[in-house]
Amino acid sequence: MSKPELWVIAERRLDHIEPTTQQLITKARDLAGNSFKTVVILLEATADHLEDELTPYGPDEIRVVRDDRFPTATDAEHADALQQLVETYHPNGILFGATITGRSIAPRLQAKLQTGLTADALGLRYDGETLIAVKPSYGDNIMCEITIPERRPQMVTVRPNTFVAEEAAGTAEVTTTTVTFHPVDRLQVTAATPVVNTATTVGDASRVVALGRGAASAAMVNHATQLAEKLGGRIGVSRPLTDQDRFTHDDQIGQSGNTIHPELIINFGISGAVQFLVGMQDAKTIVAVNSDPDAPIFDVADYGYVGDAQTFMTALLAQFN
Amino acid sequence: MPSTTAAAEKLLLQMVDDYTEREISPQDMPMDKAGDFPAGFIQKLTNTGFLGIMLPQEFGGAGFGPEVTADVLNHIARGNASTAVTLEGHFKTIDQILKYGTPALQKALLPSATDRIFAFSMTEASGGSNPMGIGSTATREGDHWVITGDKIMITNGGLAQVYCVLVKTAPKELSVFVVDQDMPGFSFGKREDFLGLKGTPVGEIVMDHIIVDDDHLLGKVGDGGIIGDSAHDDARILMGAVLTGIMEHDLKIATDYAKERKAGDTPLTDLQVTHRKVADIAMRKETTKLLYQKAAQLKAAGQPYSEEAAMAKAHGSRAAVSAGDDTLQILAGYGYSREYPVEHLIRDARAMEIAEGTVEKMRSAIAKAEFNK
Amino acid sequence: MKIVVCIKQVPETNNVKIDPVTHNLDRRGLAGVMNPFDKNAVELALNLKDTTGAEVALLTMGPDDYAESVREGMAMGADSGYLLSDRAFAGADTLATGYVIAQALKKIGDADLILFGRQAVDADTGQVGPIVAEFLNQPQITYAASLRMSGPNEVTAERLLEDTKQTLVAQLPAVVSVRSELNTPRYPTPRNIQLSFEKPLTVWHHDDLDLDDTRLGQSGSPTVVTKVYAPEPVKRELTPLTGTPSEAASQLIKALKEHQLI
Numbered sequence: 022m023s024k025p026e027l028w029v030i031a032e033r034r035l036d037h038i039e040p041t042t043q044q045l046i047t048k049a050r051d052l053a054g055n056s057f058k059t060v061v062i063l064l065e066a067t068a069d070h071l072e073d074e075l076t077p078y079g080p081d082e083i084r085v086v087r088d089d090r091f092p093t094a095t096d097a098e099h100a101d102a103l104q105q106l107v108e109t110y111h112p113n114g115i116l117f118g119a120t121i122t123g124r125s126i127a128p129r130l131q132a133k134l135q136t137g138l139t140a141d142a143l144g145l146r147y148d149g150e151t152l153i154a155v156k157p158s159y160g161d162n163i164m165c166e167i168t169i170p171e172r173r174p175q176m177v178t179v180r181p182n183t184f185v186a187e188e189a190a191g192t193a194e195v196t197t198t199t200v201t202f203h204p205v206d207r208l209q210v211t212a213a214t215p216v217v218n219t220a221t222t223v224g225d226a227s228r229v230v231a232l233g234r235g236a237a238s239a240a241m242v243n244h245a246t247q248l249a250e251k252l253g254g255r256i257g258v259s260r261p262l263t264d265q266d267r268f269t270h271d272d273q274i275g276q277s278g279n280t281i282h283p284e285l286i287i288n289f290g291i292s293g294a295v296q297f298l299v300g301m302q303d304a305k306t307i308v309a310v311n312s313d314p315d316a317p318i319f320d321v322a323d324y325g326y327v328g329d330a331q332t333f334m335t336a337l338l339a340q341f342n
Numbered sequence: 343m344p345s346t347t348a349a350a351e352k353l354l355l356q357m358v359d360d361y362t363e364r365e366i367s368p369q370d371m372p373m374d375k376a377g378d379f380p381a382g383f384i385q386k387l388t389n390t391g392f393l394g395i396m397l398p399q400e401f402g403g404a405g406f407g408p409e410v411t412a413d414v415l416n417h418i419a420r421g422n423a424s425t426a427v428t429l430e431g432h433f434k435t436i437d438q439i440l441k442y443g444t445p446a447l448q449k450a451l452l453p454s455a456t457d458r459i460f461a462f463s464m465t466e467a468s469g470g471s472n473p474m475g476i477g478s479t480a481t482r483e484g485d486h487w488v489i490t491g492d493k494i495m496i497t498n499g500g501l502a503q504v505y506c507v508l509v510k511t512a513p514k515e516l517s518v519f520v521v522d523q524d525m526p527g528f529s530f531g532k533r534e535d536f537l538g539l540k541g542t543p544v545g546e547i548v549m550d551h552i553i554v555d556d557d558h559l560l561g562k563v564g565d566g567g568i569i570g571d572s573a574h575d576d577a578r579i580l581m582g583a584v585l586t587g588i589m590e591h592d593l594k595i596a597t598d599y600a601k602e603r604k605a606g607d608t609p610l611t612d613l614q615v616t617h618r619k620v621a622d623i624a625m626r627k628e629t630t631k632l633l634y635q636k637a638a639q640l641k642a643a644g645q646p647y648s649e650e651a652a653m654a655k656a657h658g659s660r661a662a663v664s665a666g667d668d669t670l671q672i673l674a675g676y677g678y679s680r681e682y683p684v685e686h687l688i689r690d691a692r693a694m695e696i697a698e699g700t701v702e703k704m705r706s707a708i709a710k711a712e713f714n715k
Numbered sequence: 716m717k718i719v720v721c722i723k724q725v726p727e728t729n730n731v732k733i734d735p736v737t738h739n740l741d742r743r744g745l746a747g748v749m750n751p752f753d754k755n756a757v758e759l760a761l762n763l764k765d766t767t768g769a770e771v772a773l774l775t776m777g778p779d780d781y782a783e784s785v786r787e788g789m790a791m792g793a794d795s796g797y798l799l800s801d802r803a804f805a806g807a808d809t810l811a812t813g814y815v816i817a818q819a820l821k822k823i824g825d826a827d828l829i830l831f832g833r834q835a836v837d838a839d840t841g842q843v844g845p846i847v848a849e850f851l852n853q854p855q856i857t858y859a860a861s862l863r864m865s866g867p868n869e870v871t872a873e874r875l876l877e878d879t880k881q882t883l884v885a886q887l888p889a890v891v892s893v894r895s896e897l898n899t900p901r902y903p904t905p906r907n908i909q910l911s912f913e914k915p916l917t918v919w920h921h922d923d924l925d926l927d928d929t930r931l932g933q934s935g936s937p938t939v940v941t942k943v944y945a946p947e948p949v950k951r952e953l954t955p956l957t958g959t960p961s962e963a964a965s966q967l968i969k970a971l972k973e974h975q976l977i
Contacts, residue, residue, distance in 0.1 A: 035878070096845065096857065127842075129855070132813060169937050182976070296602075302949075325953050328960060337968070403906060456906075
């Protein structure tokens with residue numbers, strides 16, 4: 022008897038694969054062990070070869086469906102195509118990236134399939150054939166373990182950058198299959214343009230360059246702006262900098278400002294008062310640059326540089342391209 | 343299900359807390375530094391309907407009662423006392439027009455109280471709030487009155503557009519008239535530079551032969567003393583509420599700080615000296631709250647509340663100065679720093695040992711009320 | 716035009732704690748408030764009401780005290796409210812919730828635009844909007860960053876994906892969920908708070924709707940919460956960046972690349 026399938030739904034970002042897909046393949050391989058078959062579902066245009074970006078990560082199979090309407094298909098059209106595949110192959114589990122796209126398509130598919138969907142998971146494990154997803158709630162203050170005991174497939178969206186993508190040995194079998202594309206005329210994607218930075222506030226930025234009292238000069242602010250642009254993020258500040266005309270309370274990180282959960286925060290010239298730390302200590306990766314080796318910011322940082330903030334910033338910007 | 347009134351009051355305080363957190367608190371420090379409300383601040387407060395909270399619905403207001411109105415000022419003062427005091431000056435003035443204005447005056451004037459600030463002025467250069475020192479006069483000429491004089495230290499003076507003014511209609515006869523900044527003969531004088539409550543303007547108006555009709559007289563000729571006392575009573579309840587809010591702000595700063603800091607290896611929260619200060623602040627806050635809420639309850643029930651209102655202000659103002667002092671001491675150098683709000687909370691509170699009758703006058707009033715029992 | 720905004724009442728989240736004995740969420744003393752993200756959807760609806768004269772109704776499912784959030788929305792300016800309240804609805808996950816909401820929307824009828832906030836701040840799923848769109852067989856625009864009427868029966872919206880801005884044009888009726896950066900919600904004025912108590916709030920129970928009982932509440936929910944716990948504080952180990960500023964910077968860039976952060 023063939024092994025039950027664990028699916029990863031590949032997501033595209035313009036002409037490339039969204040990195041969460043690769044992260045999910047690595048995790049799916051880990052989850053599958055010898056009990057499940059890892060299958061990546063890829064919906065792409067006839068001339069696309071996005072599977073080339075997936076094979077190095079070693080899924081058992083990449084199942085490709087080609088139609089020139091996929092790159093601009095709407096959520097409902099995607100969900101319809103996926104439903105047809107699910108009804109043909111009956112996977113045990115389906116993993117989506119908890120990106121905007123994944124979080125839009127997955128619940129529509131869930132409703133079609135009348136099954137369960139756990140959102141924005143931070144952890145996954147199998148107990149027999151039951152997938153256990155760890156889901157944060159209340160702004161990551163609470164963790165819940167969620168299962169879908171009776172219905173299949175078990176659907177999960179997984180937070181980007183939760184798992185690390187690792188290339189793996191083994192040759193993925195690339196197969197093609199077909200679905201009937203049912204166009205929905207009432208909704209059209211009329212334009213799609215790349216943007217470097219979709220964050221509009223420090224609160225919703227996934228990458229933050231934070232400035233404190235030790236990095237308050239006009240030159241430093243100017244450089245930090247450039248760095249934030251390159252990272253696709255925003256500048257945040259500690260309280261003393263809100264006195265500058267160009268920053269407001271909205272830019273402030275900390276107890277009396279924003280509590281943020283970015284994937285990356287690079288702190289320049291911030292010593293790390295408790296009031297500041299509580300606003301950013303849930304960041305996934307914390308980098309600290311400060312001239313004082315005893316600054317409390319280093320106690321919570323993943324990477325630290327002891328030295329002049331301006332010099333380090335200049336060196337970082339110079340190498341960024 | 344809770345009553346409609348309770349549900350509406352809950353929603354109101356929820357909105358006030360939200361507005362205070364997002365719109366008022368962030369301006370607390372800048373306001374103290376700049377010595378004024380920021381540009382557009384009062385307009386936004388007005389657009390959001392704050393000026394009409396206690397104004398009856400028939401005049402376009404929300405018609406909330408005295409208890410929740412005082413609670414609103416308490417909650418606002420947790421973020422910033424100046425904003426609350428400006429509303430206090432407005433509300434106490436509306437209260438007197440509601441109590442003593444003719445129906446015609448109310449109908450003509452009060453609908454504008456949702457977007458114009460009202461003020462009540464008593465003090466003159468010739469001496470404090472001492473009624474007999476008043477030099478402003480209203481003289482009868484034909485079927486109208488002619489008002490002349492100079493009023494100073496008016497809460498919201500310069501910001502308000504409508505003023506109740508205490509004037510002499512005879513050598514020993516005080517009366518209250520309502521004048522509008524648009525009337526010929528009305529002009530503004532100088533703004534005071536006060537120690538605290540830096541957002542709230544306190545200023546002067548000059549009246550040079552302003553002509554008004556009988557409808558602009560509050561109550562009867564000679565009722566000035568009664569109306570002045572009534573305005574004080576209403577203001578003092580609201581000041582008790584503002585002072586409670588200041589102490590809640592102190593308490594939050596003091597406890598947040600104590601929970602984070604250590605003296606040597608000992609957390610501040612483990613030190614008895616901190617316990618004593620924090621407990622004292624909490625007790626001062628709570629007693630003031632009980633006093634203003636009791637006075638507001640009596641007012642809502644139509645019972646006398648003058649003595650309780652005086653207690654709320656007399657007790658609350660000293661309590662808030664002491665609470666600020668204790669908070670400053672817990673924060674030590676940070677407390678004394680002008681980068682932190684504690685020192686201005688003391689200055690803000692200190693104003694209320696003077697405004698709306700000094701604490702000494704409060705004690706005389708309380709003592710007299712006790713002698714008369 | 717008729718707009719229905721679907722809202723949720725949530726606890727004020729800063730205080731949520733786990734009961735150390737029962738491991739259940741301790742919601743004692745937590746005030747219920749309208750989900751902050753839903754206020755952006757309400758504001759969008761009120762904006763369209765101001766400009767096109769649309770009628771705005773609010774819809775929520777939950778216990779009787781959820782009426783408070785509906786009242787708040789009416790105090791902001793919505794014209795009417797619907798509360799779906801029944802013991803049979805309790806314990807519903809997103810699928811069972813979406814089902815009841817969709818059935819209620821069918822009963823309300825002729826909604827041109829159905830709006831949702833991006834997600835609720837308690838469960839953080841953002842799933843109910845797309846589920847409702849699917850059950851009603853309507854097109855959806857999720858995470859809209861802007862929306863305008865571009866024709867008598869058409870809306871044009873922008874949607875921000877991680878690195879792409881999409882423009883979408885939908886014929887109504889449609890379901891839209893909005894990003895919180897779309898607008899700044901208005902405050903309910905004190906007077907409108909009072910007047911909201913004169914607006915109609917309709918409560919529908921189980922028997923008021925056409926429902927398949929197997930799809931309701933806990934038994935109609937495919938997902939099961941098996942464990943609730945407080946997250947472990949993240950243990951971090953400091954990796955020093957060493958050498959000249961230039962060397963240290965290249966170490967950082969290498970590390971960020973490994974984590975796919977750049």
